[in-house]
Amino acid sequence: MEHEVSLEDRLWMVGKMFAMVERYFAHWEDSRIRPDAWDDRYTACLAEAVRSSTRREFDLMMQRLVADLGNRHTWFRDTSNLRGDLGLRLRRLGGRWYVVRSAHAALRPGTAMVTLNGRTPEEWMEEARLYLRSRDERLREEEWQRVIPALVDDDLWILEFDDGLRRRSVTVCRTLPDSRKEMPEARWLVPDRVAYLRVPSFADPAYEEAAVAWVTRVSSADALVVDVRGNTGGATPTKLLRAVMERPWPWWTEFAADVGLLWRRSGGEGEFSIRPDGSGAVWRPPYEQPEEPVFRGRLAVLVDRATGSSAEDFVMPLLVTKRAIVLGETTSGSTGQPVIFQHAGFSMGVGAIRASLPDGRAFENVGLRPDVFVEMSPDDLSSGRDLALALALELLASNG
Helix, strand or coil: CCCCCCHHHHHHHHHHHHHHHHHHCCCHHHCCCCHHHHHHHHHHHHHHHHHCCCHHHHHHHHHHHHHHHCCCCCEEEECCCCCCECCEEEEEECCEEEEEEECCCCCCCCCEEEEECCECHHHHHHHCHHHCCCCCHHHHHHHHHHHHHHHCCCCEEEEEEECCCCEEEEEEECECCCCCCCCCEEEEEECCCEEEEECCCECCHHHHHHHHHHHHHCCCCCEEEEECCCCCCECCCHHHHHHHCCCCECCCEEEECCHHHHHHHHCCCCEEEECCCCCCEEEECCCECCCCCCCCCEEEEEECCCCCCHHHHHHHHHHHCCCCEEEECCCCCCCCCEEEEEECCEEEEEECCEEECCCCCECCCCCCCCCEECCCCHHHHHHCCCHHHHHHHHHHHHCC
């Protein structure tokens, strides 16, 4: 049963979100709302909050607001009324949508999806348009699949697909979101010589601890492949990074609109400067110095367009220092220490830090470009062939 939100709570949350954005928001470059139009949007949101007759209407209004801000570390969510997803992820390849991951036996990777509840993926993507924060089309193709389950109440979905012989359909029931993520997967690719570690998430310290334990176990291996494809982040995995870094490494160059926030983050270290126009401050941290690394062998890292946030925190130093060969797709391009508040069963966050690469090049909404680009194909999906992993093994062997 949906709990109503009082008028007082609605107005409080609109006011709080607008105050948070005015003080902390560091991403106006990507916003579809210009700063000089912010007051007008505030007035419009107040009026809409008063008119909202249900909790759902209010939630969707606030989600449209944060979508227009265009930053994936800025959000508004109803945490008391979470809706499950459909248990699959699709990718558009050559004009068709294919299953990449699936919890349903009938929908294997490489299966071509035709419709979901009678509508094509393109139609659902258009339905979600007002709620998508990403500007990049490749990221919007991922994002709508997370947005649509929150927009539609249907618990049963009829999925029509092409199995290569004929069109078929399967009915699935959406599953409630599980706060638990997959634990890291660790195995030998070449016994006692080449190790593999897949880390699907950094959302719990236990995942990083398990990853470090495996790196410790294989410390004498010639080479290690770390797979962070699909890892959308969590907490920055500093311990895992230190376990494989044997050279000094840089951190992001950071901008914040709130000077005090950034000064406290800097701890007085590195280069700190106020922008001439007074719009905020920039911090260039000093290089991190390596401790005694656990693993000194050759290293490859696998990434894709879903690799984001703290997973990008992990990849960036390895990429820019050439400690690892990075293979796959350009990453998501979003990090940044949100300021978070919770009220009346809702959670809201505002992206307070804008990161750039250590040399000043853009990162937000750009991502990290791998050393070796690997394109996914329908044949790779259906056959189970992992081209990125195969190329990583080939390159690690040639560098040996």
